Amino acid sequence: MLNFLSKRVLISIVAVAAVLFPLVFPNMYVLQLLTLVFIWSIAVYGFNIISGYVGYLSLAHAGFFAIGAYGLGLLTTKGGLSYWLSLLLAVIITSIAGALVGVIALRTKSHFFAIYTMCVGVIVYLLIDKWDSLTGGVRGLIGIPAPGNLGPITFDTLTSQYYLALFFLSFTIFLCYRIVHSLLGRTFIAIRNSEELAKTIGISIMKNQLLAFTLSALFAGLSGALYASFIRFIGPQISAITVTFEMLMYLLVGGIGTLAGPIVGTLIVISLTQSLQFLEEYRMLIFGPVVVLLVLYYPRGITGSINGYLQKKKQQRVKVANEEHDEKRKVGEAG
Amino acid sequence: MELLFQQIFNGLTIGSVYTLVALGLTLVFGILHVPNFAHGAFYMVGAYITLMMMVGFGFHYWIAILASVAVVALLGVVTQQLIFKKLEGADGMRMMVAAIGILLFLEAFGQFMWGTEYYRMDTPYGSVVNLFGLTVTLQRLLIIVAAVILMLALHFFLTKTMIGAAIVAMAQNREGAFLVGINANQVAWLTFAIAGGLAAAAASLASPINLVFPTMGNLVIMKAFVIIIIGGMGSIPGAILGGYLLGLTESIGATYISSDYKDVIAFLLLVVILTAKPTGLFTKGVQ
Numbered sequence: 274m275l276n277f278l279s280k281r282v283l284i285s286i287v288a289v290a291a292v293l294f295p296l297v298f299p300n301m302y303v304l305q306l307l308t309l310v311f312i313w314s315i316a317v318y319g320f321n322i323i324s325g326y327v328g329y330l331s332l333a334h335a336g337f338f339a340i341g342a343y344g345l346g347l348l349t350t351k352g353g354l355s356y357w358l359s360l361l362l363a364v365i366i367t368s369i370a371g372a373l374v375g376v377i378a379l380r381t382k383s384h385f386f387a388i389y390t391m392c393v394g395v396i397v398y399l400l401i402d403k404w405d406s407l408t409g410g411v412r413g414l415i416g417i418p419a420p421g422n423l424g425p426i427t428f429d430t431l432t433s434q435y436y437l438a439l440f441f442l443s444f445t446i447f448l449c450y451r452i453v454h455s456l457l458g459r460t461f462i463a464i465r466n467s468e469e470l471a472k473t474i475g476i477s478i479m480k481n482q483l484l485a486f487t488l489s490a491l492f493a494g495l496s497g498a499l500y501a502s503f504i505r506f507i508g509p510q511i512s513a514i515t516v517t518f519e520m521l522m523y524l525l526v527g528g529i530g531t532l533a534g535p536i537v538g539t540l541i542v543i544s545l546t547q548s549l550q551f552l553e554e555y556r557m558l559i560f561g562p563v564v565v566l567l568v569l570y571y572p573r574g575i576t577g578s579i580n581g582y583l584q585k586k587k588q589q590r591v592k593v594a595n596e597e598h599d600e601k602r603k604v605g606e607a608g
Numbered sequence: 609m610e611l612l613f614q615q616i617f618n619g620l621t622i623g624s625v626y627t628l629v630a631l632g633l634t635l636v637f638g639i640l641h642v643p644n645f646a647h648g649a650f651y652m653v654g655a656y657i658t659l660m661m662m663v664g665f666g667f668h669y670w671i672a673i674l675a676s677v678a679v680v681a682l683l684g685v686v687t688q689q690l691i692f693k694k695l696e697g698a699d700g701m702r703m704m705v706a707a708i709g710i711l712l713f714l715e716a717f718g719q720f721m722w723g724t725e726y727y728r729m730d731t732p733y734g735s736v737v738n739l740f741g742l743t744v745t746l747q748r749l750l751i752i753v754a755a756v757i758l759m760l761a762l763h764f765f766l767t768k769t770m771i772g773a774a775i776v777a778m779a780q781n782r783e784g785a786f787l788v789g790i791n792a793n794q795v796a797w798l799t800f801a802i803a804g805g806l807a808a809a810a811a812s813l814a815s816p817i818n819l820v821f822p823t824m825g826n827l828v829i830m831k832a833f834v835i836i837i838i839g840g841m842g843s844i845p846g847a848i849l850g851g852y853l854l855g856l857t858e859s860i861g862a863t864y865i866s867s868d869y870k871d872v873i874a875f876l877l878l879v880v881i882l883t884a885k886p887t888g889l890f891t892k893g894v895q
Contacts, residue, residue: 328699381887384704561711
């Protein structure tokens with residue numbers, strides 16, 4: 274009970290801190306950084322659903338991110354649609370693309386799935402890079418509008434964009450929380466632990482995997498669309514396989530298959546890279562070995578390891594309490 | 609018609625390079641049972657070491673290649689002993705992620721050591737010869753011949769020597785190999801050494817007709833994945849067949865369809881194959 278309460282308190286403190294942050298600490302640089310962290314986290318949450326909970330390493334994630342980003346960029350600049358309609362359409366398009374890829378990709382297993390999705394990612398990259406007349410090729414897409422007005426609310430300041438990203442991130446986390454703590458989440462985990470066993474107890478593997486894959490694409494698309502309207506410029510580089518690897522790293526550092534993992538990992542890795550500016554180009558000299566060490570010694574990442582530690586402590590407490598109880602009973606019986 | 613023959617020749621050249629890379633990858637797959645994403649980084653390091661030996665130390669092309677093969681083979685052994693050995697029995701996802709970590713590190717290392725510039729590698733075989741009416745550079749001819757020699761050497765090593773047979777046995781049936789007393793650790797590091805050496809040789813041979821840069825391995829490794837899926841994971845004849853098939857398709861496709869989209873061909877081919885047959889072509893039984 275205490276644990277549950279303290280978890281609630283912790284979440285509330287973090288939420289209040291995130292909301293009050295721009296008022297207390299109006300530093301433009303930090304706000305910009307945090308907004309980016311929030312946007313990337315949304316994509317990493319999507320990654321976590323398919324790779325963390327269902328256990329399928331999807332290497333097309335940057336491709337879906339780019340479909341969302343280019344969807345929004347093209348619909349607003351070339352399609353002339355309003356921002357919010359474009360955002361909605363971009364997310365829908367990415368989800369449909371995810372579902373279509375998923376139907377075929379999910380017929381393959383483990384490493385075939387990883388390679389298949391990697392190839393899908395490369396095809397997306399090559400299409401964006403080569404389809405000059407539509408995407409602008411290597412020159413990229415410029416002049417993407419910032420989020421449009423929503424009634425009396427405008428999004429022309431950095432602070433308002435911070436709140437917008439925070440809103441979508443909270444929405445994402447809430448949705449993930451509900452999924453993980455529902456029958457659906459348990460189903461995903463059951464599939465990850467053993468497909469055969471899950472099948473035996475009557476779980477439709479394909480249906481659930483497809484749902485997870487589509488959801489992961491949806492969040493990637495949302496994140497990409499928000500990214501496009503925040504940075505206002507996108508190039509084919511955002512769909513490169515290295516971006517997928519980067520997201521994988523955020524997830525791994527934070528803790529794969531945990532609820533807090535994506536935001537914790539993204540926050541830590543992006544702020545570390547930013548504070549080690551001189552390393553910008555060579556950051557992988559440090560993070561590459563970090564990824565390997567994590568896989569070797571802490572496969573559950575920061576959040577997973579902390580959870581494991583707390584669990585162990587709790588078990589110890591219960592054990593001690595039980596022993597004390599037994600002892601008292603013995604003493605009582607003897608007396 | 610001459611254009612077609614020219615393209616077939618070019619296809620054989622590229623195919624030779626793909627095949628050498630895919631052979632290493634398919635051998636390592638037999639040991640790890642997951643694709644080694646870091647293999648492309650081995651390829652890149654191999655090219656840089658040859659270049660460094662030639663430019664920095666003034667070695668002859670062949671000596672530089674030998675040095676490069678030795679260094680990358682050692683690199684393969686080190687990654688196997690330090691990382692993959694410790695992950696034995698872990699699930700596939702962890703191995704794949706570890707391989708990605710190695711790839712990220714080596715790529716950054718290449719950038720850190722040698723910068724992001726594109727380098728040209730000089731070859732003593734730059735002259736043009738006339739072959740059955742085709743004008744070809746000697747280097748391209750050399751690539752084809754060297755690849756065939758390496759493949760034959762590998763074939764004889766795997767079929768005629770005890771240790772080679774042990775590698776094949778491990779790939780075919782792990783438990784069975786343990787039962788007959790095969791030293792798993794020795795087989796594993798040796799396989800990584802061979803795979804690394806092949807990658808370095810392929811890169812050193814291909815560099816004079818391409819360029820040397822930090823991300824040069826990316827596209828090659830992804831195509832090697834396509835090849836081993838086409839040819840069946842772990843299958844050596846499959847990797848050779850797939851490598852030449854892809855080289856020819858690309859080279860002819862670039863001429864007759866579109867040179868802009870020639871890189872897409874490989875990946876579309878794979879998507880089509882896996883769509884029709886999710887376990888890959890030539891796969892026996894259930895994966």
